[in-house]
Amino acid sequence: MAANAATGAAEAAGEAGRPPLDIRWWGLWFVLPVVVFFAVFSVFPVFFGFYLSLTDYDLLSPPLFIGLDNFRNLASDKLFLTALVNTLVFVVGATLPVWAASLAAALLFDQVFRGRDVVKAIFFLPVLPPAVVIAVIWRLLLHPNGIATSTVGWFNGISEIPWLANTVLAPLAMIVVHDWAAIPFFMLIWLAGLTGIPQEVRDAAIVDGAGALARFWYVDLPLLRSTSLLVASLATINAFQSFVLQFVLSADQGGPANSTLVLGLLVFKYGFQYFRMGDAAAVSVVMFAIIMSVTLLQLWLGRRVY
Amino acid sequence: MSIDLRPRGGFLLRDPIFLSIALSAALLFAFPLWFMATSAFKAEPEIQAIPIHWLPHDFQWLAQFKLAGEIAPLWLYFTNSMVFSLAHVAGTVFFGAMAGFGFAKYKFPGRTILFLLVISTLMVPFQILVVPLFIEIKYFGWENSYTGLILPGLINAFGVFMMRQYAEALPDELLEAARVDGASEPYIFLRIVLPLLAPALVSLGIIVFIWAWGAFLWPLVVVQDRNLYVLSVGLSAYVQPYNREPTWGAAMAASTIATLPIACLFIFLQRYFIKGLTAAAVKG
Numbered sequence: 001m002a003a004n005a006a007t008g009a010a011e012a013a014g015e016a017g018r019p020p021l022d023i024r025w026w027g028l029w030f031v032l033p034v035v036v037f038f039a040v041f042s043v044f045p046v047f048f049g050f051y052l053s054l055t056d057y058d059l060l061s062p063p064l065f066i067g068l069d070n071f072r073n074l075a076s077d078k079l080f081l082t083a084l085v086n087t088l089v090f091v092v093g094a095t096l097p098v099w100a101a102s103l104a105a106a107l108l109f110d111q112v113f114r115g116r117d118v119v120k121a122i123f124f125l126p127v128l129p130p131a132v133v134i135a136v137i138w139r140l141l142l143h144p145n146g147i148a149t150s151t152v153g154w155f156n157g158i159s160e161i162p163w164l165a166n167t168v169l170a171p172l173a174m175i176v177v178h179d180w181a182a183i184p185f186f187m188l189i190w191l192a193g194l195t196g197i198p199q200e201v202r203d204a205a206i207v208d209g210a211g212a213l214a215r216f217w218y219v220d221l222p223l224l225r226s227t228s229l230l231v232a233s234l235a236t237i238n239a240f241q242s243f244v245l246q247f248v249l250s251a252d253q254g255g256p257a258n259s260t261l262v263l264g265l266l267v268f269k270y271g272f273q274y275f276r277m278g279d280a281a282a283v284s285v286v287m288f289a290i291i292m293s294v295t296l297l298q299l300w301l302g303r304r305v306y
Numbered sequence: 307m308s309i310d311l312r313p314r315g316g317f318l319l320r321d322p323i324f325l326s327i328a329l330s331a332a333l334l335f336a337f338p339l340w341f342m343a344t345s346a347f348k349a350e351p352e353i354q355a356i357p358i359h360w361l362p363h364d365f366q367w368l369a370q371f372k373l374a375g376e377i378a379p380l381w382l383y384f385t386n387s388m389v390f391s392l393a394h395v396a397g398t399v400f401f402g403a404m405a406g407f408g409f410a411k412y413k414f415p416g417r418t419i420l421f422l423l424v425i426s427t428l429m430v431p432f433q434i435l436v437v438p439l440f441i442e443i444k445y446f447g448w449e450n451s452y453t454g455l456i457l458p459g460l461i462n463a464f465g466v467f468m469m470r471q472y473a474e475a476l477p478d479e480l481l482e483a484a485r486v487d488g489a490s491e492p493y494i495f496l497r498i499v500l501p502l503l504a505p506a507l508v509s510l511g512i513i514v515f516i517w518a519w520g521a522f523l524w525p526l527v528v529v530q531d532r533n534l535y536v537l538s539v540g541l542s543a544y545v546q547p548y549n550r551e552p553t554w555g556a557a558m559a560a561s562t563i564a565t566l567p568i569a570c571l572f573i574f575l576q577r578y579f580i581k582g583l584t585a586a587a588v589k590g
Contacts, residue, residue, distance in 0.1 A: 027412020
């Protein structure tokens with residue numbers, strides 16, 4: 001009966017004959033393994049993590065419920081506040097230049113010229129190595145007497161620069177290395193957006209006598225608004241989660257003097273070096289809140305744009 | 307900056323201008339990788355030579371790779387990484403296609419809420435999961451084991467999302483025709499749907515492989531036994547602790563090994579590679 005009613009409704013809605021109920025249930029069997037998997041390894045841990053953030057837990061004795069104490073402590077926790085500021089600085093350095101430079105690169109590689117595809121593939125290479133490899137290579141390039149130093153020294157004669165041992169240079173180095181790998185990746189996203197612009201629109205602008213700059217400003221950029229938003233939010237979310245660079249490339253995992261300590265690294269340190277699981281979970285909840293706000297902001301802006 | 311958007315083709319004069327700008331940018335970005343790959347074949351003192359040796363003067367054939375294998379069990383790490391990554395690829399490709407197909411083509415009750423449940427996990431950054439997940443895995447007794455290492459990331463929700471989109475595009479008539487011919491639903495999935503999704507599954511497989519190959523945080527926390535290290539975790543040992551000067555030749559050789567699988571995918575499957583990366587970014 002139910003199946004017949006459903007079929008009738010579907011046909012009324014213009015859909016061609018829905019399969020009877022027993023076939024439809026097969027769908028549930030197909031999705032069930034995946035649903036169970038995510039319930040166990042994603043949904044449950046998220047809620048468990050929220051609970052842990054309200055406890056004092058060192059893995060040895062059972063978790064002790066302490067309400068919002070962990071969050072209250074964070075407000076006066078020097079390490080956390082340092083990490084928060086470092087993260088925000090890193091995010092600024094890992095988004096604005098990336099956004100602009102990857103757009104410039106995409107505009108360049110959107111032009112037609114001989115050898116373009118080969119050159120584009122070369123430009124794209126930094127996307128390939130895993131994050132740890134990037135950190136290892138740059139440890140060598142940023143050696144105090146290494147290539148970065150000799151390049152700079154060529155201008156001013158300095159022969160030793162402590163790139164990773166200086167509290168101002170080290171966070172800057174993290175940003176440069178991050179951006180080096182991020183720019184070619186985001187160029188790809190911009191290019192996908194640029195390819196989506198119909199050639200007729202550009203041709204029409206040319207016929208109307210628009211100059212190159214005017215065409216970029218009034219034709220391309222407005223049509224790239226959703227891509228632009230996507231690049232901005234992806235770059236922001238990725239930067240907030242940065243961990244590997246600060247863990248492998250920096251001196252003593254977050255050093256010197258905690259100048260490269262970011263929130264992602266602090267979660268690891270509290271959880272797996274100090275075994276303060278409650279504090280680690282509290283920091284991760286703060287990260288979650290920040291990243292969620294970025295996502296929501298993106299959705300809200302996306303809706304306003306259209 | 308003036309951007310020329312004249313109709314494509316023609317204007318041969320501008321080729322050298324664009325080419326030289328693009329080539330300088332490309333070489334600047336590719337330099338660190340060139341340096342890594344060439345240093346893997348240099349003798350140790352040559353690596354830090356100033357001015358830089360663009361090619362090895364005293365070419366080392368495999369000495370640095372052998373040394374890298376002596377400092378740490380590089381080949382074991384490589385195998386662990388391969389098992390880890392291929393398991394993730396297989397899990398996400400198979401279960402992703404199956405669930406994507408289920409969500410796309412069967413209108414069972416509750417499918418919207420279940421789909422949202424799966425997709426919402428995409429918005430959760432891994433740092434949120436790492437602490438509770440570790441405690442959960444420890445509780446199951448899977449800490450320090452292949453199960454604990456591999457299982458929690460076996461299926462990626464992005465695969466379900468991507469495959470649902472591709473499965474939705476398959477014509478319903480095709481499935482109907484198979485049913486009329488007496489095919490069972492599992493048969494339809496395995497013999498009709500799966501082959502039709504194959505090109506998309508290649509793109510998905512590549513992106514999952516890249517993610518899994520670069521995975522660091524979870525393998526770092528869940529495994530203490532060095533025999534279970536994946537390559538990225540093992541690699542960090544070449545440059546740590548920080549105050550010890552690394553053996554750079556070995557570190558560069560190991561880094562080259564760690565980049566090789568991804569580079570091969572890029573060279574041989576470039577079209578799928580770019581497609582997969584773009585699809586993964588645009589998912590939101």
